[in-house]
Amino acid sequence: MAGTQGQKGGATIYSVAERAGVSIATVSRVLQGSDKVSAKTRQRVMTAVEELRYMPLGAARSLAVRHHEAHGLLLPELSGPYYSELLMGFESRAAELGQSVVLMLAEGKDDVGRAVRSLATRVDGIALLASAAIPDSVPETLAGSKPVVVIAGEAKPDVEAITTENAASAKALTAHVLAHGRRRLVFAGDPDSGPDIRDRYAGFVAAHEDLRLTAAAPVRTDLRESAGAELADRVLAGELTTDALVCANDELALAVMKRLRQGGRTVPDDLAVVGWDDVMTARYVEPGLTTVRQPVRELGALAAERLHARITSADIVDETQVLPTQLVLRASCGCTPDPLA
Amino acid sequence: MAGTQGQKGGATIYSVAERAGVSIATVSRVLQGSDKVSAKTRQRVMTAVEELRYMPLGAARSLAVRHHEAHGLLLPELSGPYYSELLMGFESRAAELGQSVVLMLAEGKDDVGRAVRSLATRVDGIALLASAAIPDSVPETLAGSKPVVVIAGEAKPDVEAITTENAASAKALTAHVLAHGRRRLVFAGDPDSGPDIRDRYAGFVAAHEDLRLTAAAPVRTDLRESAGAELADRVLAGELTTDALVCANDELALAVMKRLRQGGRTVPDDLAVVGWDDVMTARYVEPGLTTVRQPVRELGALAAERLHARITSADIVDETQVLPTQLVLRASCGCTPDPLA
DNA sequence: CTCGTCTTTGAAAGCGCTTACATCTAGTGC
DNA sequence: GCACTAGATGTAAGCGCTTTCAAAGACGAG
Numbered sequence: 001m002a003g004t005q006g007q008k009g010g011a012t013i014y015s016v017a018e019r020a021g022v023s024i025a026t027v028s029r030v031l032q033g034s035d036k037v038s039a040k041t042r043q044r045v046m047t048a049v050e051e052l053r054y055m056p057l058g059a060a061r062s063l064a065v066r067h068h069e070a071h072g073l074l075l076p077e078l079s080g081p082y083y084s085e086l087l088m089g090f091e092s093r094a095a096e097l098g099q100s101v102v103l104m105l106a107e108g109k110d111d112v113g114r115a116v117r118s119l120a121t122r123v124d125g126i127a128l129l130a131s132a133a134i135p136d137s138v139p140e141t142l143a144g145s146k147p148v149v150v151i152a153g154e155a156k157p158d159v160e161a162i163t164t165e166n167a168a169s170a171k172a173l174t175a176h177v178l179a180h181g182r183r184r185l186v187f188a189g190d191p192d193s194g195p196d197i198r199d200r201y202a203g204f205v206a207a208h209e210d211l212r213l214t215a216a217a218p219v220r221t222d223l224r225e226s227a228g229a230e231l232a233d234r235v236l237a238g239e240l241t242t243d244a245l246v247c248a249n250d251e252l253a254l255a256v257m258k259r260l261r262q263g264g265r266t267v268p269d270d271l272a273v274v275g276w277d278d279v280m281t282a283r284y285v286e287p288g289l290t291t292v293r294q295p296v297r298e299l300g301a302l303a304a305e306r307l308h309a310r311i312t313s314a315d316i317v318d319e320t321q322v323l324p325t326q327l328v329l330r331a332s333c334g335c336t337p338d339p340l341a
Numbered sequence: 342m343a344g345t346q347g348q349k350g351g352a353t354i355y356s357v358a359e360r361a362g363v364s365i366a367t368v369s370r371v372l373q374g375s376d377k378v379s380a381k382t383r384q385r386v387m388t389a390v391e392e393l394r395y396m397p398l399g400a401a402r403s404l405a406v407r408h409h410e411a412h413g414l415l416l417p418e419l420s421g422p423y424y425s426e427l428l429m430g431f432e433s434r435a436a437e438l439g440q441s442v443v444l445m446l447a448e449g450k451d452d453v454g455r456a457v458r459s460l461a462t463r464v465d466g467i468a469l470l471a472s473a474a475i476p477d478s479v480p481e482t483l484a485g486s487k488p489v490v491v492i493a494g495e496a497k498p499d500v501e502a503i504t505t506e507n508a509a510s511a512k513a514l515t516a517h518v519l520a521h522g523r524r525r526l527v528f529a530g531d532p533d534s535g536p537d538i539r540d541r542y543a544g545f546v547a548a549h550e551d552l553r554l555t556a557a558a559p560v561r562t563d564l565r566e567s568a569g570a571e572l573a574d575r576v577l578a579g580e581l582t583t584d585a586l587v588c589a590n591d592e593l594a595l596a597v598m599k600r601l602r603q604g605g606r607t608v609p610d611d612l613a614v615v616g617w618d619d620v621m622t623a624r625y626v627e628p629g630l631t632t633v634r635q636p637v638r639e640l641g642a643l644a645a646e647r648l649h650a651r652i653t654s655a656d657i658v659d660e661t662q663v664l665p666t667q668l669v670l671r672a673s674c675g676c677t678p679d680p681l682a
Numbered sequence: 683c684t685c686g687t688c689t690t691t692g693a694a695a696g697c698g699c700t701t702a703c704a705t706c707t708a709g710t711g712c
Numbered sequence: 713g714c715a716c717t718a719g720a721t722g723t724a725a726g727c728g729c730t731t732t733c734a735a736a737g738a739c740g741a742g
Contacts, residue, residue: 010486012698023722028700038720055486058462059409060698062400063727070443070463078429084419091446095456100463102411103444105432115436122399122411122441145351145396254625281622284595353728364692369730377690401728404697 011052020048031056070100071307072123074116076133077107080251081279082296083129086151089300090127097308099124106133113138120146124311127151127303130194147310151303152196154320160310161320162302164294166196169325170203171210173274173292174246176327178211180334182244182272188231188256189248190220197248200276204246223248228255235271236263243271244333250275250282250291257285257332268334278328287337288330295323352393361389372397411441412648413464415457417474418448421592422620423637424470427492430641431468438649440465447474454479461487465652468492468644471535488651492644493537495661501651502661503643505635507537510666511544512551514615514633515587517668519548521675523585523613529572529597530589531561538589541617545587564589569596576612577604584612585674591616591623591632598626598673609675619669628678629671636664 017024022041029037030045037045048054062068071094075083091101102123109115116138120126125146128134130153139148143158155161177185185208191201201218208215219240221227228251234240236259247253253275257267267273267287275282278293302321310316331337358365363382370378371386378386389395403409412435416424432442443464450456457479461467466487469475471494480489484499496502518526526549532539542559549556560581562568569592575581577600588594594616598608608614608628616623619634643662651657672678 014698024699025701025722026720029721032700036720041720053485055458056462057404057407057698058464059400059403060727061462061700063398063404063698063729064700066398066727068400078425079422080425081420084421084425087444088419088446091444092449095445095450100460101444103428103432103442104436105429108433109436117396119441121397121402144394258625281625284599284622284626286627355728365729366692366731367690370691373730379690382690398728401697402730404699404728405730407697 011054013054013056015052016045016048016054019052020044067311068100068122068124069098070102070123071304071311072102072104072119072126073303074104074106074119074126074128074134074138076129076131077105080277082277082294085296086129086300086303089297089302090304091300092297093301093304094308097304099304099308106131113141116142125149125307127307129153130196132193147307149303149307149310151299152194154195155318160306160317162299162306162323163196163320164296164299164323165325166199167203167206169292169327170200170246170276171207172203172327173276173290174204174207175210176290176329177244177246177272177274177333178207178213180244180268180272182334183213184216184242185244185246186216186240186242187218187246187248188221188252189218189223191218192220193222200248221252223252225251225255228252229259232256232259232263235260236265245271245273247273247275250277250279250289253289253291253332254279254281254285257289267332272333274333282328283330287332290330290333290335291328293326293328295325299323352395354395354397356393357386357389357395360393361385408652409441409463409465410439411443411464412645412652413443413445413460413467414644415445415447415460415467415469415475415479417470417472418446421618423618423635426637427470427641427644430638430643431645432641433638434642434645435649438645440645440649447472454482457483466490466648468648471495471537473534488648490644490648490651492640493535495536496659501647501658503640503647503664504537504661505637505640505664506666507540508544508547510633510668511541511587511617512548513544513668514617514631515545515548516551517631517670518585518587518613518615518674519552519554521585521609521613523675524554525557525583526585526587527557527581527583528559528587528589529562529593530559530564532559533561534563541589562593564593566592566596569593570600573597573600573604576601577606586612586614588614588616591618591620591630594630594632594673595620595622595626598630608673613674615674623669624671628673631671631674631676632669634667634669636666640664 013024013027017027026041027045030042073090094101104115104119106112112134120142126142127149129151139150139159142148148159150159150161152163153161187201187204189197191198205215221231245256253273257273260267275289275291278291282289282291329335354365354368358368367382368386371383414431435442445456445460447453453475461483467483468490470492480491480500483489489500491500491502493504494502528542528545530538532542546556562572586597594614598614601608616630616632619632623630623632670676
């Protein structure tokens, strides 16, 4: 008899039906919450389910309804609160929409393209964070077969994109540093590494232009802790002359500040340092780090929403959706420390 | 014809077979990497796959082989680096084992038990982090139907457990603080909140007993930032008299230190503060926080390994597996600051 | 050319669940 | 008691892929 001895060592819908004395259609109706079942029959089925410890095979249902009811999420890695916040927002909203989250991290994978194709066979769509660890070809290749939403990237044909605002807040941050009287500002980060950093540098330039000043060329660096220490060493060695470092993220800024302090330089007296992201440490260090806060959790939630919309309908949004960011002033730029911040 | 028009708007194995002029069995062999196919036929199939942008429906394969090839991971939440590290270790090792990761976060869910049962229909086993957000009944109920591995919890019949060492390192940490001459130590955390905190307090007590001292009753508090500020307020108000706070985690310790500084008290001169976890901020603050480092990434990897072993075989381990932890000495306990730490 | 052996390919059955439509049952009105 | 209707339940087909075993093809030896 089909299915009765199925699922090695486990019960199937057939064994539940037999035990409850009903058809498998009735068992299915009970488990799907259909109102077309009498209370008495429902009770008999649930009793059989509990006695047999029946655990449905989700794949069978997914095949029958032709949906996995799962969203894929591809991130470069998970170090730092940005990723955690994004993931929490995504998972929470996906759960509200009745979707599981299948997570894949790109770093450490020999063949990201292949891993992603494998992921795509198991989910209804994929959201991914634009980054150097994920080749540009990945979203485009995927979009031919599955709905795709790119986070912190740019929209393309068949690929929807969402991001947080970069240029305007970077302009406001830079203008704030300039208003403190600093004139030899340096932007640390690589505008060619992705649209986010590119737009932050654009804001940096725009703030200078408003004051008829010329912005310095960027000091290209990756955004890890070690790069921050190296950057500070260049300042300490006199290779880099600046009165304010506008760092493309907090991790870089915090490492710079720490190494400067070790080298006998004070922030903001000798030079100001500002960052981007408002990570937890930013408010614990002395002086507190001036930075920009991104609504990262909301970004994750929006990614789940947009992905779901693309999976369930032809609701196509062509333009990149942008969430606002917010300047957070602390003491590292030269502001008077707020004792309660 | 069955399957030819399947997968709404997408190709199926039947359309690939038709286009390549072979049977669906041959298409399946090619995609599964079987060596029972000639190179010429393989090429014809792959060409058809690319032309049709064929994306297999993973659920169909899972049903046929009766495995989802996915591990479930249930965490309370994702705030803080402990969770990120755990998740990175888990995902990385699961990927090496050919398994996807389906992530679920307990916080914010109205009915965790129901959410977990739904998760269990879609994965081959579940690893979960013991915490207050996840009812004790969850692993036991699940274990009747699916392999379960509990992280930072205790083994039970049918439930395997893995953890990091707590008591011995807590004892060493406390002994270190006592060796600095402190005698009015207070442990901040709730030993009833779970086996980890319970064991850390046990180590706190043991270190006192070695010196024929009586350990103070624990100050019960949750481990969030806000609780740390409240704890510091009690010290500042004179409600709590102590010369060293042994905090159950870094988040608490860091918030205490910040509020104490705001209140005009100095660490470690007025009182020492030590934590647990060695989060990034611990090495950025002034003074650096003395703490205990857990191999969290390895813990996540071990969870994935053990879960896989339970899914694929009857390889039953009855005892809780324990990974070692490591004391990290910085200046907050009273040690001389190491300029390079 | 025939036969034997090995390799490759195809036909058929099946994995466990969903659901449309047919059938059965219970209740009500005449 | 009979006819009708609404609600509940069952039968049968099918979702897309895997894999066993039979059949076909290719190759080499006599």
